[in-house]
Amino acid sequence: MLGQVFGKAIGLAIIPVVGLTLQAAAPSFAAAPAAPGAIAGEAGRLNRIVNGYVRHAGFRGAVLVARGDEVILNRGYGMAHPETRTPNTPQTRFMIGSLTKQFTAAAVLLLQDRGQLNLNDPLCKYWPECPAAWAPITLAQLLEHTSGIPNFLELPEMQTYHLAVRNPDETIGLVRDKPLEFQPGTRKHYCSTGYLLLGRIIERLSGEPFGVFLRKHILSPLEMADSGYLPSDLYIPHLAGLFEKRPGSERVYSALPWSQILHFSSGGMYSTVGDLFRWERALFGGRVMSSAAFTQMTTDYGNGYGFGLGIGQLDVHRTYRHLGIVEGFASSMTYVPDTDTTVIVLSNVRSPDAEVLGDELLRAIHTGGR
Numbered sequence: 001m002l003g004q005v006f007g008k009a010i011g012l013a014i015i016p017v018v019g020l021t022l023q024a025a026a027p028s029f030a031a032a033p034a035a036p037g038a039i040a041g042e043a044g045r046l047n048r049i050v051n052g053y054v055r056h057a058g059f060r061g062a063v064l065v066a067r068g069d070e071v072i073l074n075r076g077y078g079m080a081h082p083e084t085r086t087p088n089t090p091q092t093r094f095m096i097g098s099l100t101k102q103f104t105a106a107a108v109l110l111l112q113d114r115g116q117l118n119l120n121d122p123l124c125k126y127w128p129e130c131p132a133a134w135a136p137i138t139l140a141q142l143l144e145h146t147s148g149i150p151n152f153l154e155l156p157e158m159q160t161y162h163l164a165v166r167n168p169d170e171t172i173g174l175v176r177d178k179p180l181e182f183q184p185g186t187r188k189h190y191c192s193t194g195y196l197l198l199g200r201i202i203e204r205l206s207g208e209p210f211g212v213f214l215r216k217h218i219l220s221p222l223e224m225a226d227s228g229y230l231p232s233d234l235y236i237p238h239l240a241g242l243f244e245k246r247p248g249s250e251r252v253y254s255a256l257p258w259s260q261i262l263h264f265s266s267g268g269m270y271s272t273v274g275d276l277f278r279w280e281r282a283l284f285g286g287r288v289m290s291s292a293a294f295t296q297m298t299t300d301y302g303n304g305y306g307f308g309l310g311i312g313q314l315d316v317h318r319t320y321r322h323l324g325i326v327e328g329f330a331s332s333m334t335y336v337p338d339t340d341t342t343v344i345v346l347s348n349v350r351s352p353d354a355e356v357l358g359d360e361l362l363r364a365i366h367t368g369g370r
Contacts, residue, residue: 003174003224007239007363009119009238010316021111024149026169027093027342029355033151036178038128039070039072040079040367041162042056042072042252043072044084045075045102045364046063046065046072046073046361046364046365047073047075049357049360049361049364050073050357050361051077051078051342052175052213053353054078054355057122057351057353058078058245058349058353059344059347059349059353059354059357060077060078060079060080060088060338060347060348060349061076061077061078061088061094061240061330061349061354062074062075062076062077062088062089062090062092062094062272062345062346063075063089063343063344063345063346063357063361064078064273064274064275064276064277064342064343065341065342065343065344065361065365066277066341066342067199067340067365068340069095069281069339070363071130072091074088074237074255074273074274076088076090076092079093079241080238080241080254080348081241083241084281085161088234088240088348090208090272090273090274091155091226091238091272091274092132092239092240092243092272092346092348093226093227093236093237093238093239093240093272093290094159094239094240094270094271094272094329094331094346094348095239095242095267095268095270095271095272095324095326095327095328095329096267096269096271096276096324096329096331096346097231097263097267097271097323097324097326097330098266098267098322098323098324098325098326099190099266099269099271099276099288099328099331099333100195100229100263100265100267100269100307100322100324101195101265101320101322102279102283102309103144103214103218103279103308104195104199104265104308104323105198105265105297105308105309106218106283106288106289106308107202107210107213107217107218107305108139108198108201108202109145109203109237109289109290109293109294109296109297110217110218110288110289110293111132111205111206112301113289114289115200116199116205116206117139117205118135118139119138119139119140119143119271119296120138120139120140121139122135122136122138122139122350123137123138123139123141124135124137124145125170125199126139126201126204126205126303127197127201130176131176131177133179133180133250134149134180134234136145136183136184137149137184138185139198139201140183140307141184141185141194142191142194142195142198142299143194143199143307143308144188144303144305144306144307145181145186145188145189145190145191145194145305146184146186146187146188146189146301146305147184147188147191147194148180148182148183148184148186148189149175149181149191149193149194149197149345150175150178150180150181150191151176151189151190151192151193152171152172152174152175152193152196153192154349155174155175161174161262161302166262168196168199168200168265169200169263170201171193171196171262172197172200174192181345186231188304188305192263192268193269195264195265195266195267196264196265196266198265199264199266200265202265202312204256205216205308210229210264210265211229211365214228214229214248214269215228215229218288222278222279222282222287222288223278224271224275224279225275226238226272226274226275226310227269227270227271227273227275227279228270229268229275230268230269230270236270238322239268239270240329240348241328241348242327242328242329242348242350243328243349243350244327244328244349244351245349245350245351245353246349249296254287263326267326271346272346273344273346276344276346277342277344278341280333280335280342280344283295284320284337292319293304296322297309300309306320306331308322309322310322310323314336314362314363314366315366316335317336317337317339317366318337319334319335319362320334320335320337321333321334321335323355325350326348326350327347328349329343329348329349329350330345330346330347330348330349330350330351330354330355331345331347331351331354332344332345332354332355332357332358332359333345333358334358334362336362336366339366341362341366343358343360343361343362343365345357345358345361356365
């Protein structure tokens with residue numbers, strides 16, 4: 001799972017907007033429903049864009065594009081399992097990598113709403129095993145990637161460490177005695193280790209395994225039946241096979257799976273395009289957490305990031321976005337409040353194509369093909 005949140009997007013300017021909350025960027029208009037012929041034309045245009053990636057880049061996956069509650073495109077492309085000729089469909093499940101961080105952040109904010117923690121509290125209050133160097137770090141700094149803790153995914157040990165099943169405490173232990181990369185709160189460096197710590201804190205405070213907490217308090221209430229945390233389920237039906245593109249080659253190869261428990265609350269979830277659309281509508285529709293918590297989650301703290309959400313701009317429009325790349329899978333999900341537009345791309349090929357395709361679809365839906 002890469003530490004990219006935005007990447008260098010093609011055709012999409014991601015520009016931080018410091019200190020502006022989502023409430024200040026609320027939709028300024030409600031678009032009139034499009035005529036059926038217009039929707040069909042728009043769907044066809046978007047479908048042609050995706051098929052271009054299927055033909056020329058080997059894209060495999062599922063794509064959903066919507067304006068408000070109206071779904072314009074919702075299709076699968078390529079094979080989920082080539083050996084059985086099983087195609088990808090909108091119901092195919094994909095590992096979503098770092099999109100998991102949105103759910104982890106929401107779980108932390110739900111615990112705050114219940115009075116079980118405060119984001120300004122020190123990490124060490126909830127993680128007594130923390131070294132002295134971590135004493136100044138707050139929970140908020142873990143959420144916004146400003147803690148200074150090294151990212152375990154960038155360690156040289158990852159070349160072999162992933163070959164065995166690891167629990168989160170072992171992985172946190174890899175960085176426990178390493179020096180901080182910078183003084184907490186002084187700058188941002190994307191850090192999946194912080195989200196492992198948040199997942200373990202969720203478990204300690206709730207008394208429930210991470211996957212159980214998600215299902216009970218987020219997934220089931222939102223009727224996200226096709227989503228979950230992989231290690232909490234012994235068998236996942238309809239999960240796509242995993243593939244990758246290798247450097248210097250456009251061919252697609254079968255990927256070697258890492259131990260998914262390694263990613264835990266930083267990237268261990270699976271989902272479908274439909275379930276992620278339910279999540280996005282619920283989150284930005286105010287149905288997941290208190291309005292105060294939602295404002296905290298969607299505020300840019302000066303680094304182009306909120307809590308589990310990248311925050312940028314498309315032309316004059318604010319965007320909320322995250323990418324996910326994990327062994328054999330890639331994902332991209334973007335929401336534009338001003339135009340109430342959603343673009344979700346899930347792929348069972350680990351490559352930059354999901355990000356680039358998501359950017360092109362987002363640009364296309366906003367320009368009308370111009």
